[in-house]
Amino acid sequence: MSTKVSKGVDLKNSELSELLSRASEDEADHRRRALRRAGRAAMLWPEEAADLAAAGRPLRELPSVGPWVERRILDWLESTPEVPEPPAERSGFLTMAEAQAALDADPRWRGLVRGDLQVHTTHSDGHHPLEEMVEAVRQRGYDYVGITDHSVGLPIANGMSEARLAAQGREIDALNERLADHEGFRVLRSIEMNLSPEGEGDMDPAALARLDLVLGAFHSKLRLNEDQTERYLAAVRNPDIHVLAHPTTRMFGRRKGLTANWGRVFEEATRLDVAVEIDATLHRQDLHAGLLEIAREAGTRISIGTDSHYLSELEAMDLGLGAAALARIDPDRVLNVMPAEELVAWASERRRLAATE
Numbered sequence: 001m002s003t004k005v006s007k008g009v010d011l012k013n014s015e016l017s018e019l020l021s022r023a024s025e026d027e028a029d030h031r032r033r034a035l036r037r038a039g040r041a042a043m044l045w046p047e048e049a050a051d052l053a054a055a056g057r058p059l060r061e062l063p064s065v066g067p068w069v070e071r072r073i074l075d076w077l078e079s080t081p082e083v084p085e086p087p088a089e090r091s092g093f094l095t096m097a098e099a100q101a102a103l104d105a106d107p108r109w110r111g112l113v114r115g116d117l118q119v120h121t122t123h124s125d126g127h128h129p130l131e132e133m134v135e136a137v138r139q140r141g142y143d144y145v146g147i148t149d150h151s152v153g154l155p156i157a158n159g160m161s162e163a164r165l166a167a168q169g170r171e172i173d174a175l176n177e178r179l180a181d182h183e184g185f186r187v188l189r190s191i192e193m194n195l196s197p198e199g200e201g202d203m204d205p206a207a208l209a210r211l212d213l214v215l216g217a218f219h220s221k222l223r224l225n226e227d228q229t230e231r232y233l234a235a236v237r238n239p240d241i242h243v244l245a246h247p248t249t250r251m252f253g254r255r256k257g258l259t260a261n262w263g264r265v266f267e268e269a270t271r272l273d274v275a276v277e278i279d280a281t282l283h284r285q286d287l288h289a290g291l292l293e294i295a296r297e298a299g300t301r302i303s304i305g306t307d308s309h310y311l312s313e314l315e316a317m318d319l320g321l322g323a324a325a326l327a328r329i330d331p332d333r334v335l336n337v338m339p340a341e342e343l344v345a346w347a348s349e350r351r352r353l354a355a356t357e
């Protein structure tokens with residue numbers, strides 16, 4: 001089907017995603033699954049479906065769109081329905097088409113980023129071995145990657161003990177020796193350390209001191225409604241972390257995330273020179289552009305990572321860059337813009353200064 005739509009074509013992919021999600025609730029079995037898949041896929045369509053339809057191109061070019069789903073979408077585009085306000089757990093997420101448009105408007109971002117600072121491997125809950133994931137990152141033209149497998153306090157994600165972390169470090173050292181001939185590509189010894197609700201880590205500080213970069217992240221008590229400002233202040237005051245990862249803990253379609261006085265949190269992070277993360281993966285996008293504007297005003301450093309567990313998820317970097325572009329983040333405040341040596345030196349200095357606090 002290649003029906004050309006000439007009216008009512010102002011629906012964005014984000015709105016189509018919501019319409020598809022809502023429509024799935026009225027269907028059963030395979031039709032429900034098809035609509036749900038399409039609703040999620042719409043967030044990653046590289047072009048606006050409305051633009052394809054206006055050009056007379058078949059919507060089946062888009063992932064997860066078959067003839068029946070295509071007809072539903074075309075009906076909406078031809079006679080635009082009222083789009084319900086998405087629930088909190090689906091609100092404020094960028095589509096890939098929106099991210100690409102933001103990067104087209106500010107193209108410098110595509111060439112600035114030197115590395116991906118959150119990537120997982122089979123050392124914890126990733127689905128690819130270390131060397132395979134590193135090679136995939138290198139092929140994207142980056143200069144470095146932070147390998148941030150989970151720490152011991154997250155057994156559901158096969159979190160690493162200090163001994164396993166040390167063994168991974170030896171593997172990374174050997175891999176870096178082999179990679180030295182590839183224009184100096186560097187694998188950063190890193191970790192995504194689990195933080196308690198009190199902001200405490202779960203690893204021996206001596207083991208962390210041997211790493212290039214430490215991300216700290218909350219993975220428990222994530223559905224509380226009361227203000228969590230003190231929890232976040234405790235986290236950024238933890239002397240062992242360099243980056244507060246996926247700060248709000250929101251997940252698309254699952255939870256809205258925690259709330260806090262983000263101005264206070266970001267100001268304290270700036271005072272202590274702790275970075276906050278844009279976790280660029282589709283189902284997190286955390287921080288989103290609205291909170292990034294607050295971080296920008298506070299002068300807080302930003303780290304961008306795809307949180308990749310699969311090779312295909314490395315493409316999510318554009319969602320993080322799009323959010324940074326929309327929030328008008330100063331690239332000089334982004335860790336990924338630094339050369340590897342400068343980044344590691346900053347992390348070392350942050351560790352030294354934290355010891356004197």
